[in-house]
Amino acid sequence: MARRVAVVGTGQTYHKSHRPDVTSREMIHEAVTAALADAELTIREIDAIVIGNMDHFESINYVDTYSVEGSGGVMKPIMKVSTGGTTGATVAIAAYYHVASGLFDRVLAIGFEKNSESDTTGAIITCSDPVWDRFSYSGAIPSLATEATAYMEKYGATQEDAALIGERDRNHAMNNPYAHLRRPFTVADIMNSPMLAYPIKLGDICPRSDGACACILAADGVAQKIAPKPAWFKAAAVRHTYTWFGDSTDYNKGLVSMQRASKDAYAQAGITSPVDEIDVAELYLPYTWAGLKWIEDLGFCGPGEAPKFVAEKNTHMGGKLPVNPSGGVISTNCIGATALLRVAEAAIQVMGKGGARQVPDVRNALATGFGGCFWTDVVILSSEKP
């Protein structure tokens, strides 16, 4: 059976829209160095590496072999996994299985992206089916816009309800020295920002960032010697439900992949009442409406209840279940690293290393990845060894 596994160190670069001072390889090195320092390990003590990004953002084939000097992978086992927006969580989960299998004791997980090196929407369009969808597809925003429209029509939610998510996360980012966008941002600012595709405005969506993130995972028995308070994996669940865009559009059903993945994760973790048992959540929310609709799919509140749940500040810092103390994806989005940042930030919360963004007394922290064809990855970390 599986060995117990914990995150014992994290590292991330600072995030900017453009890092002309470093190549991808050098940027990866910054994150790896920071993670090793956090865990007080040297690269010699790392047994294997898992890395991921999205190829066409930098146009580098085989980034696992390209990046070895930055990742520390020279004469080490290294593997690349890649699943779109979910990549970072996919990397963390792959690293988890490396350790859980009993084959490796200390594994480095790396996600990165230099979104400045290509046209982000152009690169995202190439994820659509070349025969059927690429001619008309225009990136992630229109499909999210239709999801938002369906949610507003079904429950009477308003654009201001969604804008509050943006205000919350952007204010949280003020506490995170690594966040990309660190300026106060209000509901009014978002409402006044330019309309991109109704009802999504510029202030409702994530930026594109350059950045990298690394996490170190270790096995039971090893982890305790590295970290005073390891962040133990209680659950890792993935649902990449849809293959065809045209099959994924019944938005009234909610985000099916997130419902299924979180149900699986809660079962693994023995969680029956998420809102009571989860202390903090780092969610991959690429746009504001996701902060309403998807917390319903996670079971944080009932269908249609999210606007009220959020307005009552349950998900703000100091609330019942703070969401995105880091500032989330609305503040920082280096796509291949984004979901790993969620896992890293969840680990930081469990390990009590959050500084100004620390939520007190975190026992269970939940992280999600989102991407592909409305896909979800879920990780639950805990201060208690399962």
Added chain:
Amino acid sequence: MDNAAIVGVAQTKYERRKKDQIFADLVFDVTRAALDDAGLGIDDIDSVVTVSNDFFDGRTISGMAVGDACGGQDKNISTVSGDGTFGAFYGLMRVLSGYKATIVVAHCKGSEGSLPLATNGMFDPIFQRHLGIDAISSAAIQANVYLTRYGIREEDIAQVSVKNHGNARRNPFAQLPMEITVADVMKSRKIAEPLKLLDCCPISDGAAAIIIAGEEVVARCKTKPAWIKGVAHCSEDYLLGDRDLANPVALRDAARRAYKMAGIRNPLAEIDVAEVLEPFSYMEPLWLEGLDICEPGKGFRMIDEGVTVMGGKLPVNPSGGALSANPVLVAGLARLIEASLQVRGDAGARQIKGAGTALAHGFNGPCGQSHCVWIVGGNR
């Protein structure tokens, strides 16, 4: 290690162009065939690993194309971007972590993209890519380094092509079964000095699938299991100029760790058959050196000495190898499939008599930068 096994395998016939099938069609076919081979249903599978590459497929998130086709819609699924031997390794890790059975599927249609451009993408965008270097020209550099170092003649490496295309005649899945001579190889069109057309793999379309299972599922499969004895991977440095291209150090490291897991002390004596990924003829002897099957610089003698031919002490690539079909990424999984079939005794006309232990190998990156080595056995 002996608590997980390969219980089902399937591959398409490899062809230059499969016009009638999209990626999902190929994967759907091998998924069902692998389940049939194992005697399992899709509900017996609780974990899925797909293998694909965005450059070769011409699609970001290339794994998205095959989720339905491998039955992954409501299962824990992931995608390895790299050779199939690496995807299979991830599949094994999941089984060792508690999943009952993982299906690993790989697809590639070399016919649809531009392999020179896609493999040019492996090289450093600032210092190398504009030189036009790709998989073939970098391989030619490696071949030159290797041949020069040990005084190997072009005729010596041409023998690999003769042997492997000849072996392919007994493999119904191979793309290029051929009865050729060293003279034919030497006469074939020069591609990049010293490599000639018949020293190089073809462009191929195809897909493959394997099912890796833990003991509980193994017990109810209809097929004889190929027990996984050892597996390891390792990468060396990136820039070609930083490497000794005639000394595959990462392969040697991976091989030694895999042997240790499998309890193998003398690979030449203890391994009965090997399948190595050799898209270029010179790679087979070079990889045999990296695998400690022979000493450095001695790999090219193995055919003359009758070691690696059918009927030899350690036949290499009875399937015909990647020289006879090279759907990139799938090709490594095909090596593992062949190794499994050999230890099962199901390799048909190319069966090595009494094959109890088999080696399979795949790699990623330019000139074999990152290698993965598997040892499978017919008995626990």
Added chain:
Amino acid sequence: MPTENAQGELLKVTFTHPMPYDWSIGLYGSRFFQEIKENRRFIGIRCHGCGLVYVPPRRVCGPCFTELTELVPLSDTGVITAFSVVNYPFIDPNTGAQRPIPYTYGYIRLDGADNIFSHIINETDLNRIRVGMKVRAVFRETEKMEGNIQDIRHFQIIG
């Protein structure tokens, strides 16, 4: 020349070459485009497990994991289930140039199908387009058809 780590101008290398592909459409996809050319209508495929009709036709039903074989003729009409008037500029990877905006990306449930088909709707005035409106495909002239998605010019609102 200074040898210390003096900060000079930060340079970049630009790579703009296209990477060509030649994707197969497959058996059912090819039938789909042939049907458009011959009969100016769509075809879908029915799953015998769950009864759903998928368009474009494909070989496997994801939820049922069963082989699909029953092609079913559809018409050339459908209903808008969602749309978005795209206003932001981006590089179109199909052409390497900026795609003309605004344009309307539409989700259309073709009559007789259970999933949706995405294409362009030739209406960018938000006052004249609504979810639930009926649309009809406008095809290219038959002799100009090439067997690809652009054999459908766009969908047009018919009420």
